[in-house]
Amino acid sequence: MRGLINLNLGSPDDLFALLGIFGVAAEDRGPLIAKLQDYIDADSFIRLNGAEAPQYEEAGLEPPANAPLRTPWEVRRILDWDKVDDLAKEDSGWSLMTSTAPIGGFNVNTAPRALLSLMPLMTPDIVDSIIERRHEQPFVSGYQFGLLTGIPISDVPPPRFVPFPGNGIILTLSTKNSPLERRIAVHKTPLSPDRPWTVDYVNGRRLGAVAATGSSAGRYAHFGCSACLTRNGEDSRTSSHSRSGNGLLMRNSASTCI
Ligand SMILES: [Ca+2]
Numbered sequence: 001m002r003g004l005i006n007l008n009l010g011s012p013d014d015l016f017a018l019l020g021i022f023g024v025a026a027e028d029r030g031p032l033i034a035k036l037q038d039y040i041d042a043d044s045f046i047r048l049n050g051a052e053a054p055q056y057e058e059a060g061l062e063p064p065a066n067a068p069l070r071t072p073w074e075v076r077r078i079l080d081w082d083k084v085d086d087l088a089k090e091d092s093g094w095s096l097m098t099s100t101a102p103i104g105g106f107n108v109n110t111a112p113r114a115l116l117s118l119m120p121l122m123t124p125d126i127v128d129s130i131i132e133r134r135h136e137q138p139f140v141s142g143y144q145f146g147l148l149t150g151i152p153i154s155d156v157p158p159p160r161f162v163p164f165p166g167n168g169i170i171l172t173l174s175t176k177n178s179p180l181e182r183r184i185a186v187h188k189t190p191l192s193p194d195r196p197w198t199v200d201y202v203n204g205r206r207l208g209a210v211a212a213t214g215s216s217a218g219r220y221a222h223f224g225c226s227a228c229l230t231r232n233g234e235d236s237r238t239s240s241h242s243r244s245g246n247g248l249l250m251r252n253s254a255s256t257c258i
Contacts, residue, residue, distance in 0.1 A: 002099075002103050002105055002106065002107035002110060002162055002164075002165060002166040003106070003107045003108070003109065003110030003111035003112065003115070004096075004097055004098055004099040004111070004112075004115065005018045005097055005098050005099070005115060006098070006099050006100070006101070006103065006104070007036070007069050007072060007075065007098050007099070007100050008040055008068040008069055008100055008102070009102070009103075009104055012030075012033050014118075015029070015033045015036070016029045016030070016033065017118040018097065018098070018115075018118070019032060019033075019084075020118075021093075021097070021114060021118070022084060022086040022087045022092060022094070023084075023085075023086040024084055024086075024087075030049060031049035031050075031080065032078075032080060032081060032084070034047040034048060034049040034050035034051075035049070035050050035051045035078050035079050035080055035081065036075065036078055036081070037050065038050035038051055038052050038064060039051075039064040039065060039066070039069075039077070039078045039079075040064075040065070040066070040067060040068050040069060041066065042066050042067070043066070044066070051064070051078075051079040051080075052064060055079055056079055059079055061077070061079060062077065064077075064078070064079075065077070068100065068102070069100045070100055070200070070201060071100055071185075071200070071201040071203065072094055072095045072098040072099070072100055073094075073095065073203060074100070075087070075094075093114070095170075095183060095203065096112060097112060097114060097115055099168075099170075099185075100200070100201075101166060101168045101185065101187060101200065103166035103167070103168065104162070105161065105162025106161060106162065107161075107162055107163060107164065107165065107166075108130060108134070108139055108145060108161070108163070109134050109138040109139055109163055109165075110165065113127055113131065116130055116131075119151060120151070121150070121151045122149075122151065126149045126150075126151070129148060129149070130145075130148070130149065133148055138163060139163050140163050141161070141163065142154055142161040145161065166187075167187050167188045168185060168186060168187030168188070168200065169185075169186060169187075170183055170184070170185045170186075171183065171184045171185075171186070179206050180204060180205075180206055181204065181205055181206075182202060182203070182204040183202070183203045183204070184199060184201075184202050185199070185200040185201050185202075186198065186199050186200065187200060
């Protein structure tokens, strides 16, 4: 997860670059980032171009959570983010590039190609050399990364470059002959007395439906676990507009979901 852009902890520069991948015009990215920050911060002070409860009420939406996002798809609840068409498509790769886990730093050893490409001074050739090199031997320092790429990364604390995996992983489960795919985000809980890991969220989608429609209709449906099924096929937490009760089914009924 450390190789992904963290939606809760990422810098505005990271988010700005990320939104560019999804076709958001440069002038629209700042207001979206402001609304994301207002959505997740605990206070109700409105940033420039941001939005808090009154703006959501005016738009007929549930109020912002004022807490960190729990899944990458929760951005759909943020004012104006639901209008980013490329992001809403299930095959957009949004959930492959983003994380909501409380893990800081950026790991070039696990970052997907698209995110490596966002780094300042990066070129396609350097991305190729990074991917080739990390297959042989992972980078262990920003200095080492700089020697290969010519792109300086500071190792001075607090380090942005963290060459070690976080304590979570995202599993993607699918089979050749099935149109279903499920993504499960888990993190280790070594101090827990009764479980070595916890499920953060589960998302599923029907690959065939996406290919057939190419639209937002029925795009991301939970399947397999009846507790997670919702009427409109949206993430259960997103549909319930709740941060408790059904909205936390993924976390509380992890064993059922898996
Ligand atoms: Ca807020």
